[in-house]
Amino acid sequence: MSLTDANLVLHVSNFSVDYGYADEAIRAVTDVSFSLGRSRVLGVAGESGSGKSTLVYGLTRLLRAPGVITAGDVRLRLSGAREGEIIDLLAATEDDLRAIRWSEISIVMQSALNALNPLHKIGKEFDEVLRVHDGRLSKSQRRQRAEELLALVGLQPDRLQRYPHELSGGQRQRVMIALALALRPQLVIMDEPTTALDVVTQREIVSELHELRERLGFALIFITHDLSLLVELADEIMVMYAGRIVERAPALDLYRAPRHPYTLGLMESFPPLSGERVAMTGIPGSPPNLKTPPAGCPFHPRCAYAHDRCRNEMPPLNDIEDGGRSVACWLHDPASPVEVPVSLSRRGDTTPGGVK
Amino acid sequence: MTTRGDIVLDARHLSRTFTARREKGFFKKKYGQRAVDDVSVTLRAGEVLAIVGESGSGKSVLARMLARIVPPTSGELWLNESQIDLSARRGIDYARHVQLVLQDPFAAINPVRGIRHTLERPLLIHGANKGDVVERSRDVLASVSLTPPDDYLERYPHELSGGQLQRVNIARGLAVNPSVLLADEPISMLDVSVRLGVLNLLRELCDTHLLAMMYITHDIASARYIADETAVMYAGQVVERARGTAIMDAPVHPYTQLLINSVPNPDHLARRDSGASEAKASGFNLDGCRFSPRCPQAMDICHGNQPPEFDLGGGHTSRCWLSATDEQRTAVSIATR
Numbered sequence: 194m195s196l197t198d199a200n201l202v203l204h205v206s207n208f209s210v211d212y213g214y215a216d217e218a219i220r221a222v223t224d225v226s227f228s229l230g231r232s233r234v235l236g237v238a239g240e241s242g243s244g245k246s247t248l249v250y251g252l253t254r255l256l257r258a259p260g261v262i263t264a265g266d267v268r269l270r271l272s273g274a275r276e277g278e279i280i281d282l283l284a285a286t287e288d289d290l291r292a293i294r295w296s297e298i299s300i301v302m303q304s305a306l307n308a309l310n311p312l313h314k315i316g317k318e319f320d321e322v323l324r325v326h327d328g329r330l331s332k333s334q335r336r337q338r339a340e341e342l343l344a345l346v347g348l349q350p351d352r353l354q355r356y357p358h359e360l361s362g363g364q365r366q367r368v369m370i371a372l373a374l375a376l377r378p379q380l381v382i383m384d385e386p387t388t389a390l391d392v393v394t395q396r397e398i399v400s401e402l403h404e405l406r407e408r409l410g411f412a413l414i415f416i417t418h419d420l421s422l423l424v425e426l427a428d429e430i431m432v433m434y435a436g437r438i439v440e441r442a443p444a445l446d447l448y449r450a451p452r453h454p455y456t457l458g459l460m461e462s463f464p465p466l467s468g469e470r471v472a473m474t475g476i477p478g479s480p481p482n483l484k485t486p487p488a489g490c491p492f493h494p495r496c497a498y499a500h501d502r503c504r505n506e507m508p509p510l511n512d513i514e515d516g517g518r519s520v521a522c523w524l525h526d527p528a529s530p531v532e533v534p535v536s537l538s539r540r541g542d543t544t545p546g547g548v549k
Numbered sequence: 550m551t552t553r554g555d556i557v558l559d560a561r562h563l564s565r566t567f568t569a570r571r572e573k574g575f576f577k578k579k580y581g582q583r584a585v586d587d588v589s590v591t592l593r594a595g596e597v598l599a600i601v602g603e604s605g606s607g608k609s610v611l612a613r614m615l616a617r618i619v620p621p622t623s624g625e626l627w628l629n630e631s632q633i634d635l636s637a638r639r640g641i642d643y644a645r646h647v648q649l650v651l652q653d654p655f656a657a658i659n660p661v662r663g664i665r666h667t668l669e670r671p672l673l674i675h676g677a678n679k680g681d682v683v684e685r686s687r688d689v690l691a692s693v694s695l696t697p698p699d700d701y702l703e704r705y706p707h708e709l710s711g712g713q714l715q716r717v718n719i720a721r722g723l724a725v726n727p728s729v730l731l732a733d734e735p736i737s738m739l740d741v742s743v744r745l746g747v748l749n750l751l752r753e754l755c756d757t758h759l760l761a762m763m764y765i766t767h768d769i770a771s772a773r774y775i776a777d778e779t780a781v782m783y784a785g786q787v788v789e790r791a792r793g794t795a796i797m798d799a800p801v802h803p804y805t806q807l808l809i810n811s812v813p814n815p816d817h818l819a820r821r822d823s824g825a826s827e828a829k830a831s832g833f834n835l836d837g838c839r840f841s842p843r844c845p846q847a848m849d850i851c852h853g854n855q856p857p858e859f860d861l862g863g864g865h866t867s868r869c870w871l872s873a874t875d876e877q878r879t880a881v882s883i884a885t886r
Contacts (some may be wrong), residue, residue: 240740240741240742241740242740362604391603391604391767392603392767392769392808392811392812392813393603393807393808393811395811395813396810396811396813399813418740418741419741419813421813421814421815422813424813424815425813425814425815445815448815458742459741459742461745462741462742462744462745463741463770464745464748464770464771464773464774465770465773466769466770466773466797466809466812466814467797467798467816470773470774470794472749473745473749473774474745474746474749475742475743475744475745475746475749476742476743476745477746479710479711479712479713479740479742479743480710480740480742480743495742
């Protein structure tokens with residue numbers, strides 16, 4: 194399989210995950226393919242139940258039963274001492290995985306309070322990971338490295354002596370980020386890392402992430418339901434709905450000119466902070482129950498532009514407009530009986546957000 | 550008959566102190582934690598008052614005091630121009646007028662009873678006729694756009710989506726026909742795509758039933774969308790309040806400015822690195838302005854003197870020394886000298 198381009202870190206093709214078995218199975222992630230370049234930021238946006246968390250748990254083989262990976266291929270290019278080696282993540286043994294976890298791929302979860310052991314001081318968390326993965330470091334070297342890591346995220350070294358409950362939510366999340374970076378991984382995955390924080394703290398952490406990524410050069414997969422946050426942070430954004438990628442585009446292009454009705458609806462679900470106050474409608478209906486997904490395009494019951502084909506046939510994720518972006522929507526098929534509305538076509542590209 | 554704009558619930562100088570124990574040191578000392586400090590709010594018929602604040606700012610404690618679940622340490626509460634005796638137990642009559650809708654519908658609604666039970670219970674408690682109860686349940690379901698109501702009455706909470714269940718939660722609050730609805734973060738647990746629907750519903754209910762509504766949120770953009778008046782809380786105090794969209798369009802208090810600059814906004818990517826976000830949390834200042842340790846514009850006067858609410862005209866106030874005149878500041882520095 195392909196991971197031929199030396200600038201790619203991760204390549205995923207036709208990846209699917211089920212929860213449960215046989216007739217009871219619920220398809221949580223369906224046929225997801227993407228690749229991630231070195232030092233790039235990929236944003237994954239979607240509502241709860243869209244499969245965004247399941248996707249990354251599956252990719253990193255952290256999925257627990259009854260989650261089952263039913264199809265796909267995931268390749269990771271290693272760095273450091275094993276530079277150039279390519280590993281098949283789905284075929285890897287537990288030992289292989291243990292060798293690459295944290296040192297090649299690390300994860301920051303949403304709830305830092307649950308991720309940190311409440312009985313351990315912060316220092317012990319750092320000490321443990323450094324000791325287990327690099328036995329040559331002495332105790333004082335480990336301590337020094339832990340202090341460096343805390344400084345990286347703007348925390349004082351005395352925090353090492355604190356317990357998690359003594360830190361604020363923002364500080365705990367910073368500790369999690371510092372821990373994730375402890376072994377200099379080339380790929381960091383963050384699952385809603387700022388959702389539980391207030392906006393001021395979120396802002397600080399996001400600007401720190403910017404700096405860290407520029408200094409350390411890791412690739413980042415950032416999962417959130419907040420599309421406007423992703424636009425600021427990510428190079429490229431994938432929008433997921435009912436377990437599938439419905440649209441993928443460079444961040445600013447997606448924001449200024451969405452092509453999928455769901456992406457447009459999602460953006461119009463956030464009231465703006467400026468301009469006239471106008472009535473907004475959001476998206477009618479509610480997300481589908483994956484036990485009984487609608488036939489055809491899963492979004493069609495909520496879509497204003499649905500036509501017969503949408504109700505019967507699943508639209509594939511097709512490249513549009515000379516590549517660069519892709520969308521899974523029959524509206525953009527040349528044979529579509531419904532004309533593409535201005536807000537979803539190139540003609541609408543000057544709004545919102547001004548000229549491209 | 551109430552008309553739009555009538556004062557329904559008036560809270561004057563409400564404070565609430567929780568007793569906490571100091572853990573460090575040889576002598577464990579008790580000390581008071583002021584969760585809400587001298588907050589006055591007025592809820593008017595047919596209007597939405599939004600309370601915006603981060604977690605820990607005291608906004609939920611304020612709502613619970615208005616619902617009389619948490620008794621205030623001091624202050625007055627006036628309902629329909631008569632003063633409430635806060636030392637007495639909350640009677641059933643107060644609950645009929647003032648209803649609270651909580652954040653998480655999955656936690657707020659009994660999972661083992663059907664929707665019918667959830668809606669009928671408050672009606673029976675408040676003495677409705679058995680015969681009227683079914684009709685009234687259908688009416689309130691219809692008023693929160695769950696139609697046809699009979700499809701929902703026999704269902705259980707797990708059969709509904711989060712958005713639908715939050716509508717049931719709101720319907721339960723409306724069942725006894727209250728004059729005040731306190732909504733504590735009603736949309737933050739919901740899927741992004743259904744939030745706006747619930748917000749629109751709240752606004753519509755407020756307009757049609759002339760409800761006096763308090764909408765509590767950490768999302769200042771949603772406050773801008775729905776509210777007639779917005780108050781920003783920080784560390785237990787209202788730091789800025791204004792009618793309409795004035796707070797978002799022209800924020801005066803440095804905390805409000807920080808809050809607004811922190812909201813992700815792809816249209817203003819250039820603002821990302823503006824100095825305001827550099828402020829780091831380092832505790833509250835109890836002697837002076839609560840925000841002064843984080844404030845980029847803090848002056849000497851801010852650290853030792855609590856600013857009062859300064860009137861900026863048109864109902865816009867700001868609890869900040871920057872809004873004071875020179876005479877006002879001089880008066881304070883002479884008094885404290």
